[in-house]
Amino acid sequence: MYFNGVYHLFYQYNPKGAVWGNIVWAHSVSHDLINWIPLEPAIFPSKPFDKYGCWSGSxxxxxxxxxxxxxxGIIDKNNTQVQNYAVPKNISDPYLREWVKPDDNPLIVAEGPVNKTAFRDPTTAWLGNDGEWRILVGGRYKDTGMAFLYKSKDFKKWTKANARGILHSSPRTGNWECPDFYPVAINGSNGLDASVKGPNEKHVLKVSLDATRFEYYTVGTYHPDTDTYEPDNTSPDNWKGLRYDYGNFYASKSFFDPSKNRRVLWGWANESDPVKDDIKKGWAGIQLIPRTITLDPSGKQLLQWPVEELDTLRGPNLSWEDVKLEKGDPFVVPNVTGAQADVEVVFTFQSLDKAEPFDPKWKDLDAQDVCTEKGDTPGGLGPFGLLALATxxxxxxxAVHFRVFKDGDKHKVLLCSDGRRGSLRQGMYAPAFGGYVDVDLKAKMTLELRTLIDHSVVESFGENGKTCISSRVYPAKAIFDKAQLIAFNNGTEPITLENIDVYSMKSPKMN
Structure with a gap:
């Protein structure tokens, strides 16, 4: 949250080890979303209503x-979950270091057929037309994912907001964790407070899928008169749905930043190395670079982009124009710290004629499956892109790259982030992640890519943030000054780097 000029990040943390367990609410503060000061935990198990754990919320x-x-809060060894609240002990403390958990907790308990062990992660509240506050709690009924909806006049006594007590559900999606629900402006780039209502916005419902450990979101319409949500027909409402990020990205949460009228998204990147390595290094899991969220002009999906404050870490700009990439003839980017860089590239090509045919069998597969099958092997129009953390x-x-396919009278653009050769170490989980990019190549014969490289992380944003992929890799040799950055083309269609702008990145103040 943003409060009195300070950003507060609360996150799930184990103070006793690098693996999951003994969870508390850690607390860090910042004035710019980039440099962070760690504080003592804000919330930790201490009362009967959270004796066995203080899990996520808002x-x-x-x-x-x-x-x-x-x-x-977790109240017993059976993993029974309830919803609690906490308030600052001293509102005049600029960092809000101490938080109090009143004894009238819990506020909400699971009733009736609600699964008490899958009932968690309350959202930021919004104010309804009737003057009552509303929140969502994630959960499931059998294999149907649920966003339970509650309302309150005083933020203390909460009841079901409608007859079913459900904003939205989707069958065969399993348990919904970390739900997020917020409005987005149909026109313009400003973010909206959760309570904004009117004809000029859509709503977004995001859920984290416990069964698959990825997230999907839909864009749709919130009906305040019935307290229900209806996804648009352009948003698949299942495991095949739109995703914030098609890689190592989970348990995300957004917030409205009133200081810059923007909605900011935080995502957690889990690990790709074995647990024994996590224990050895003493930590596991990181927050990725915060992103702004806006609605694409098409209205069909979101756009994400690193917050503008990240630019303060950039070193001198290294820039090239009109660099030709023939098949198998790479461009090794000189004078850049390849282990810690920010890269923006505009790729152009003269023809779509060499695009490979899209195999009909792929229509039922995820983009990740196609990336896995094709890799960076030679093709027609692509693969072309970047080799990050390369020896x-x-x-x-x-390899972060595009590949273009011919699918009937249209073209299909695939973005991959393939970490299968990212490390020579054994036991790594580093698959070939992938997502499709919704772009009309006949209207513009270009594709744009921004990639943030940070030692064990490669975050990529295709076409101004339409498709994003974050990969966790731990190179054995391509580390520090041994890491190279290379632009490549493995397709028979020549590619031109119309522009490539590269910045070596400085380190922020971290925990």
Whole structure:
């Protein structure tokens, strides 16, 4: 949340080890979303209503400038989950270091057929037309994912918001974790507070799928008169749905930043190395670079982009124009710190004629499956892109690349982030992630890519953030000054780097 000029990040943390367990609410603060100061934990198990764990939740700033946290407490060894609240002990403390959990907790308990062990992660609240607050709690009924909906006049007594007590559900999606629900402006790039209502916005419902450990979202319409949500017919409402990120990205949460009128998204990147390595290095899991969220002009999907403050870490700009990439003739980017870089590239090509035919069998597969099958093997129009965290002999590299297919009278653009050669170490989980990019290549014969490289992370944003992929890799040799950055083309169609702008990145103040 943003409160009195300070950004507050609360996150799930184990103070006793690098693996999951002993979870508390850690707390860090920042003035710019980039440099962070760690504080003591804000919430930790101490009461009967959270004795066995303080799990995820959200913050809401109530009228009168009063912040309140809603979180999931575990009350017994059976993993029974309830929803609690906490408030600052001293509102005049600029960092809100201490939080109090009143004894009138819990606020919400699972009733009736609701699965009490799958009932967690309350959202930021929004104010309805009737003057009552509303929140979602994630869960399931059998194999149907549920977004339970509650309302309250005083933020203390909560009841079902409609007869079913459900905003939305989807069969065969399993348990919904970390739901997020917020409006997005149909026109313009400004973010919206959760309580904004009117004819000029859509709503987004995002859920984290416990069964698959990825997330999907839909764009649709919120009906406040019935307290229901209806996804648009352009948003698949199942495991095949749109995703914020097609790689290592989970348990995300957004917030409205009133200081810059934007919605900011935080995503967690889990690990790709074995648990024994996590224990050895003493930590596991990171927050990725915060992103702004806007609605694409098409209205069909979101756009994501690194927050503008990230640019403060950029070193001098290295720039090239009109660099030709013939098949198998790479461009090794000189004078850049390849282990810590920000790269923006515009790729152009003269013809779509060499695009490979899209295999009909792929229509039922995820983009990741197609990336896995094709890899960076030679093709027609693509693959072309970047080799990040690469060694000189290419024994290690993570390939971020486009490949264009001909599918009937249209073209299908695939973005891959392939980490299968990202490390020579054993036991790594580094698959070939992938997502399709919704773009009309006949209208413009270009594709744009921005990639953030940070030692064990490669975050890529295709076509101004239409398709995003984050990969976790731990190179054995392509580390520090041994890491190279290479632009490549393995297709028979020549590619031109119309522009390539590269910045070596400085390190922020971290925990």
């Amino acid at each position: 913050a809401t700033v109530l009228p009168g400038n009063k912040p309140v946290i809603l979180y999931t 000189k002999d290419l024994a290690e590299y993570t």
